[in-house]
Amino acid sequence: MNSEHQTLALILFSVFIAVTLGITTWVSRNRHGSAEEFYAGGRLFSPMENGFAIAGDYMSAASFLGISGLIALFGYDGLLYSVGFLVAWLLVLFLVAELVRNCGRFTLADVVAARMSERPVRIAAGISSVVVSVLYLVAQMVGAGSLVGLLLGGSGAAARTLTVIGVGALMVVYVSFGGMRATTWIQIVKAVLLMGGAITLTVLVLLRFHGNFGQLLTSAAERSGYGARFLGPGLRYGGDWTARVDFMSLGLALVLGTAGLPHILSRFYTVPTARAARRSVVWAIGLIGGFYLMTIVLGFGAAALLGPDRVRASNASGNTAVPLLAAFLGGGAESTGGAVLFAFVAAIAFATILAVVAGITLASSASVAHDLYASLKRRHARQRSEVAVARVAAVGIGAVAIGLGLVAQDLNVAFLVGLAFAVAASANLPVLLYSLFWRGFTTRGAVWSVYGGLVPAVLLVVLSPVVSGSPESLFPGVDFQYFPLQNPGIVSIPLGFLAGWLGTVTSGEEPDERRHAETEVRSLTGAGAV
Known part of the structure; x- marks a missing residue:
């Protein structure tokens, strides 16, 4: 694109950044510095507002950039991401949303520690939440770098590096000064923009084919070079047994991972009641479902x-x-219309990345402060000191995400998010479900469940083709690949459940029936919920 068109896109980027910084400044002047304000926005958001914020938090760069790209390259096999990301919300709606809102206060560890020995459980859950969040952040950084690299053409390499650093700096500012209230409004604005952009592009694509979706699919198959194979399974996840098992592993991770994502769980604490949390999810499902249907049209388009x-x-x-x-x-x-539409979409994608990284950073810094720091310093900690630790943690997490984002710039963002989902489903989901539904679950079971899913998931990713052993790996020049699958979910998720069961039955610990009864009543009725 020529310099004038680049300037237009950069102006739109700057406008969104200015608006979001304005929101952050306005919110920071009206906050009172409490932990409830910083972590949960005072629990004052309506179901509709929170539903839009959830959608804004969930519809990330992986959705807008990565999924459409995978469908454009691999056809039917790319659809798994759209279907998996959407179906996952049924699990959240029916099993998680209302119970988590009633049982917890700010983080996943609040739910698990409600009837356990707090310190070991909080440390385990806090570490897991930070790992999942960092993996998710890396995907957003890669998306931002790819977008600006395309925009600036020849200077792409340096621009991608500077963009990753800039996005990291902005997310630290949003979280440190605005907390959950600013992050929520940024996500709401982003959700409206993203839906508007997706609808516009979808309508334009369908108009090209006179509203005939069948003609669109036929043209995509012909242009792909694969013919009818483009519309059937197998281009990416076909062939040998490894690819097929990888396909099942990815599907399992996508469907189960959402319920274990820290930044999604934290959104249920921003509404006043469990009923509002459930209604928030209904709003989010409507928005997210419509959006993922449009990514299919955009990918084949x-x-x-x-x-x-x-x-x-x-x-x-x-x-x-x-x-x-x-x-x-x-x-x-090279046309004015093309430049304007490109700049508009690029600005929306950039807004998407900024909003999502703010939500993830807030959730992970909350885990560091509320779970890790507070569990070690609980007797001496005050709310204000915990919030201060969260702000410092945001800086540290941002630095780690920037470093990893620079290393992983050539990987597909949807694929990177799939890895984050696998870790969340392996480490967070088993302990969450056991805590909510198993009366005999113990502290050892909770700790073993988290580490029993987290350690294998991370280790298998390190030993997989993602990191080494192939030209597409992070480190193509070395080979320490011993695990054949790209996504570890099919192995690590059962291990997380198995470790939780094994830890419980071998602990010899007598469950506290009184605390379990209190937790059960609170989770189902909301009595005593914060």
């Missing part, structure tokens, strides 16, 4: 109108398919 080769030439992982499609639909990258 990019395959039909641009072709996989053009998408791959811009970014090998397909992360830039939607911005390229926007430029094409507007009349081409």
Whole structure:
């Protein structure tokens, strides 16, 4: 794109950044510095507001950039991400949302520690939450780098590095000064913009094919070079047994991982009641469902109108398919219409990244302060000191995410999020479900469940083709690949459940029936909930 078009996109970026910084400044002047204000926004949001914020938190760069790119490159196999991300919310609605709101206060560890020995459980849950959050943050950093690298063309390498650093700095500012209230409003604004952009592009794609979705699929298959195979399973996850098992592993991680994501669970504490939390999820499902249906149209639209080769030439992982499609639909990258539409979509994608990283950073810094720090310093800690620790933790987490984001710049963002989901489903979901539904669950079972899912999941990722052993790996020049699958979920998720069961039956600990009864009554009725 020429310099004028680049300038237009950068102006739109700057406008959104200015608006979000304005929101953060306004909120920071009206806060009173309590932990409830910083972590939960005072619990004052309505179900509709929180539903939009949940959707804004969940519809990340992986959704807008990564999924459409995977569909454009691999057709049917890319659909698994859209389906998995949406189906996961049924589990959240029916099993998690209301119970978590009643049992917890700020973090996942609040729910688990309600009837356990607090210190070991909080440390385990806090470590797991931070690991999941950092993995998720890396995906957003990679998406931001890919977007700005495309925008600035020849200076892409340096621009991607500076963008990753800039996004990290902005997320620290949002969280440190605005807390949950500012983060929520940023997510609401972003959700509205993202839905508007997705609807606009979807309508333009369908108009190209006169509203005939069948014609769109046929054109995508013809342009792909794979013919009818493009519309059936197997291009990415077909062939040998390894690819097929990887497909099942990914699906398992996507469906089960959402209920264990710290930044999603923390959103249920921003509403006043459990009923409001449940209604928030209903709002979120409506928005998220509509959005993921549109990513299917955008992915096949990019395959039909641009072709996989053009998408791959811009970014090998397909992360830039939607911005390229926007430029094409507007009349081409060199036209004014193409430049305006490209800039609009690029700004929305950038807004998406900023909003999501703010939510994830807030959740992970809350885990550091409320779980790790407070569990070690509980007798001497005050609310204000805990909030101060959370702000410092945001800086540290941002620095780690920036470093990893620079290393992983060539991986698909949806794929990176799939790894985060696998770790969340392995370490967080088993302990959460056991705590809510198993009367005999013990402290040892909780600790073993977290570490029994977390350690294998992370270890298997390190030993997988993602990190070494292939040209597409993070470190293609070395080979310490011993695990054949790219996603560890099919192994690590059962291990998390198994470790929790094994720890409980071998602990010899007598469950506290009184505390369990109190937790059960509170989870089901809301009596005594904060």
